Amino acid sequence: MDNEKRKALIAKIKTRLSRPMRYYLDLCTRCGLCYDTCHVFYGIPRKEYSPVGRAEVVRRIYKKYFRPSGRIFPSWGDAKEIDDHAMDELLDAAFSCTGCRRCMIHCPFGIDTPFLLSIAKVLLIENGTAPEELTMLADGAVEKGESISEFKEGYREVIRDLEKEVAKRIGAASPDGLIPLEKKGADILFVGLAGAHSIVNPAIIFNKAGASWTLSWFEAVNFGAFLGDPEKMQRIADRVVKEAIALGVKEVVIVECGTAYRIPKFLLGPLPFKVSSIVEVIHRYLKEGKIKIKEKAVQEALTYHDPCQLGRNAGVYEEPREILQSICADYREMTPNRAFNWCCGGGGGLVALDNEQFRIKSGRAKYDQIVATGAKIVVSACENCIFQLDTIKSGYSMDIEVKSLTELVAENLA
Amino acid sequence: MWDKVYYFIMIPMVYLAVATFVLGLLVKFIIVLSSPKPAGTYAVFPKRPLRFIGAVGEAFIVPVAFRKDKLFWLMIIAFHGAFLLLFLGHLELIREFIFLQIIPHKVFLGAGFVGIVLIVSVLYFLFRRFTSPWREISVPEDYLLLLLLFLTFIFGSHMSLASRYGIAGFDIPLDAYREYLSSLFTRNPAISQGIIASPHYVLVVLHVFFANLFLMLFPFSKMVHSVFIFAAQLIKRK
Amino acid sequence: MADDIKVDVTMDLKGLKCPLPVVKVSQQVKKMQVGQVLVAETTDPGAHADFPAWAKTSGNEIINIVKEGDASKFFIKKLK
Numbered sequence: 088m089d090n091e092k093r094k095a096l097i098a099k100i101k102t103r104l105s106r107p108m109r110y111y112l113d114l115c116t117r118c119g120l121c122y123d124t125c126h127v128f129y130g131i132p133r134k135e136y137s138p139v140g141r142a143e144v145v146r147r148i149y150k151k152y153f154r155p156s157g158r159i160f161p162s163w164g165d166a167k168e169i170d171d172h173a174m175d176e177l178l179d180a181a182f183s184c185t186g187c188r189r190c191m192i193h194c195p196f197g198i199d200t201p202f203l204l205s206i207a208k209v210l211l212i213e214n215g216t217a218p219e220e221l222t223m224l225a226d227g228a229v230e231k232g233e234s235i236s237e238f239k240e241g242y243r244e245v246i247r248d249l250e251k252e253v254a255k256r257i258g259a260a261s262p263d264g265l266i267p268l269e270k271k272g273a274d275i276l277f278v279g280l281a282g283a284h285s286i287v288n289p290a291i292i293f294n295k296a297g298a299s300w301t302l303s304w305f306e307a308v309n310f311g312a313f314l315g316d317p318e319k320m321q322r323i324a325d326r327v328v329k330e331a332i333a334l335g336v337k338e339v340v341i342v343e344c345g346t347a348y349r350i351p352k353f354l355l356g357p358l359p360f361k362v363s364s365i366v367e368v369i370h371r372y373l374k375e376g377k378i379k380i381k382e383k384a385v386q387e388a389l390t391y392h393d394p395c396q397l398g399r400n401a402g403v404y405e406e407p408r409e410i411l412q413s414i415c416a417d418y419r420e421m422t423p424n425r426a427f428n429w430c431c432g433g434g435g436g437l438v439a440l441d442n443e444q445f446r447i448k449s450g451r452a453k454y455d456q457i458v459a460t461g462a463k464i465v466v467s468a469c470e471n472c473i474f475q476l477d478t479i480k481s482g483y484s485m486d487i488e489v490k491s492l493t494e495l496v497a498e499n500l501a
Numbered sequence: 502m503w504d505k506v507y508y509f510i511m512i513p514m515v516y517l518a519v520a521t522f523v524l525g526l527l528v529k530f531i532i533v534l535s536s537p538k539p540a541g542t543y544a545v546f547p548k549r550p551l552r553f554i555g556a557v558g559e560a561f562i563v564p565v566a567f568r569k570d571k572l573f574w575l576m577i578i579a580f581h582g583a584f585l586l587l588f589l590g591h592l593e594l595i596r597e598f599i600f601l602q603i604i605p606h607k608v609f610l611g612a613g614f615v616g617i618v619l620i621v622s623v624l625y626f627l628f629r630r631f632t633s634p635w636r637e638i639s640v641p642e643d644y645l646l647l648l649l650l651f652l653t654f655i656f657g658s659h660m661s662l663a664s665r666y667g668i669a670g671f672d673i674p675l676d677a678y679r680e681y682l683s684s685l686f687t688r689n690p691a692i693s694q695g696i697i698a699s700p701h702y703v704l705v706v707l708h709v710f711f712a713n714l715f716l717m718l719f720p721f722s723k724m725v726h727s728v729f730i731f732a733a734q735l736i737k738r739k
Numbered sequence: 740m741a742d743d744i745k746v747d748v749t750m751d752l753k754g755l756k757c758p759l760p761v762v763k764v765s766q767q768v769k770k771m772q773v774g775q776v777l778v779a780e781t782t783d784p785g786a787h788a789d790f791p792a793w794a795k796t797s798g799n800e801i802i803n804i805v806k807e808g809d810a811s812k813f814f815i816k817k818l819k
Contacts, residue, residue, distance in 0.1 A: 104536055105536055105537050105538065105539050106533055106534075106536045106537070106538050106539075106732075107539065107543060107733070107736050108536075109532065109533050109536055110533070110729045110732050110733045110736070111733065113529075113723070113725050113726075113729055114723065114725060114726040114729040114730060114733060115723065115726070116643075116723050116726050117635075117638050117639055117640065117643055117723075118566075118573075119634065119635045119638055120565055120566055120569050120570070120573075122634055122635075122638070134634065134637045134638065137634075137638070139638050140638060143638065143640075154721070155721055156642075156721050156722065162641055163640075163641055163642050163645070164640050164641070164642045164722075165640035165641065165642075188545060191545055191737070192545055192565075193565055193569070194565065195559075195563050195565045195566055195577075195730075196726060196729070196730050196733045196734070197545075197559075197733045197734050197736065197737035198733065199543060199736075202543065220762050220765070220766075223761075223762075223765050223793065223796070223797065224758050224761060224762070226796040226797075227761060227789060227792045227793040227796050227797075228792070229796075230792040230793075230795050230796045231788050231789065231792035234792070234795070235788070237791065238787060238788035238791055238792065241787035241788070241791070241804065242784065242785075242787045242788050244787070244806075245784040245787050245806075245811070246784060248784075248809065249784060279785075280757040280785060281757045281758065281760065281761075281783040281784070281785025281786060281789055282755075282756060282757055282782075282783050282784075282785065283782055283783065283784055283809070285757070286784060304788070306757065306785055306789070308757060308758065310758070353541050353542050353543075353544070354539075354540065354541040354542075354543075355540060355541055356540035356541050398546065399545055399546060400545065400546065401546060402546030402547055402548065404546070404547065425547075426545065426546065426547065438756075438758075438759075439758050439759070439762050441766075470756060470757055473756065474756045474757075477756075
């Protein structure tokens with residue numbers, strides 16, 4: 088690695104030195120209380136996969152260039168220079184982390200390890216060694232925002248097909264307008280994903296509830312955030328923000344996708360509309376009596392996996408549980424659950440990478456948890472989690488069914 | 502020659518240490534406060550009520566450690582509690598802090614117990630780091646700081662125990678320390694005769710030397726956790 | 740028109756979860772020669788915007804889209 092490059096990388100670190108970052112970089116005592124709290128470590132017990140192990144990879148480099156001790160006496164704090172080996176370590180640390188923040192609640196100081204790893208991610212991007220898949224997906228998403236008008240017709244056409252399916256499912260006479268697009272003044276802008284299921288099931292629920300809604304042109308997921316590129320993250324998020332403002336909606340409802348919910352809800356600052364998860368909306372419709380579900384329609388034992396971004400990082404714990412407890416007769420909790428729930432291993436964009444064997448291993452904690460409940464159906468409310476739960480299911484040859492909460496509700500509407 | 506070294510440690514180095522401590526922390530605060538605040542909130546859920554009290558409470562009670570490792574928790578609480586008492590005790594050695602003597606009492610309420618607790622807990626932290634997996638995540642700083650604390654405590658504790666219980670012919674009375682610290686505080690520094698004249702002077706010098714090092718390293722080491730913990734806990738609750 | 744195009748590789752991406760269709764296509768295209776054509780069949784409505792956007796940023800070309808029932812076939816030509 089030449090000096091020019093190193094200088095450019097050091098300059099990148101500077102861009103991430105916000106107030107919380109400085110706290111997190113300085114205050115770790117390496118007490119080790121976090122040591123075994125990462126699901127990856129549970130499956131692959133190596134120091135590199137412990138939260139402190141990951142954080143130290145970043146911290147050592149920071150010390151080398153930003154702390155007097157690292158400059159004068161590097162061995163004092165094990166300060167390390169940026170070189171190709173360090174970049175490899177950063178890659179392994181950052182893109183084996185799902186950003187679940189389970190370590191954060193096991194840290195006496197509350198150090199946010201994924202936040203620290205955002206330094207690793209900007210360095211990898213600058214170095215040109217960030218995962219290609221995520222770079223490609225983020226670039227595609229940004230481009231879609233730039234030239235959406237070119238794609239509208241093709242999209243509109245397939246949405247018409249989906250309307251027919253919705254009509255069939257809810258027994259409507261005409262499919263027209265069952266999935267509104269660009270409806271000005273609608274109450275809700277719903278942001279789905281690329282897959283048909285992520286639009287059809289919510290559409291059934293919205294129609295049953297008689298909601299005033301419209302479907303977004305964009306997918307909710309933010310690959311810029313997974314990649315760790317703050318600028319792309321903002322541009323991808325802005326697509327929906329601008330769309331919502333232009334349509335004048337009161338509420339933006341996000342499909343089952345944890346990151347897509349957390350970003351507008353908590354990370355963008357104040358927005359002129361309310362941000363809700365589809366799970367919260369279903370819960371609200373049930374409470375208001377706008378939709379009804381077949382009580383205890385599911386007889387088999389069922390358990391719920393808290394998506395980290397929806398639970399620990401957004402606080403939507405009780406809504407999914409109340410919904411599920413009314414649908415199913417035998418609801419079982421995983422242990423631990425809620426804030427302490429184990430991450431399934433699918434977050435952080437990891438499911439987009441070529442790493443299935445790694446994800447099977449890092450899904451070991453989740454596998455053990457599911458087995459302990461004895462449940463036959465595992466429900467979650469995040470596309471990444473569902474994806475990863477399917478990987479765990481096939482990886483460990485499990486006799487379970489993995490289901491999305493929205494899908495389960497849509498199938499059991501009274 | 503040694504007289505000069507002792508003098509340097511006992512007076513100029515103390516001022517240097519305090520200045521390094523204060524300026525170091527000040528610079529650190531300026532750097533932190535001039536760093537941008539990210540938009541949005543980075544809380545974890547469920548959010549507990551009483552943000553400030555909660556943050557302070559968690560910093561002092563360390564429930565995370567209690568859940569995970571009871572012995573470690575006990576040592577953390579013992580160490581930090583004793584450290585706080587130790588700090589107060591040293592303030593009491595400065596006559597000017599008379600508010601601490603509103604209810605008159607003998608200085609060093611712990612009667613030597615505080616020092617013992619600190620030594621035991623520091624040794625526990627140190628030996629814990631000799632075992633896996635803590636050994637693998639430790640860096641030299643972790644051992645060296647504990648060693649430094651151990652050395653400071655062992656000499657300090659010896660001075661305190663010996664003078665209180667009159668052990669080993671230790672002949673420096675508590676008032677000699679009060680005189681010395683007060684003189685430093687009032688910027689009219691002098692090492693009291695009671696200390697200089699004693700054959701145990703060297704022990705006092707060593708204690709002060711290690712304490713100086715501790716103060717000088719404080720802003721530049723992981724010891725800033727004692728300050729930043731509150732800020733980090735507040736972010737978790739924002 | 741679709742019949743006239745010489746297809747080199749065909750991929751069935753039906754029912755895959757987000758974001759796999761685009762990832763798989765991109766990985767496949769990387770393995771192919773310039774000028775070769777890939778047909779990707781997907782049921783994702785999102786693909787109608789995601790594939791063209793990906794093609795634009797990656798410098799490839801979607802030469803045809805054919806709808807067959809729920810699924811759509813994207814004819815992608817590798818340009819570089």
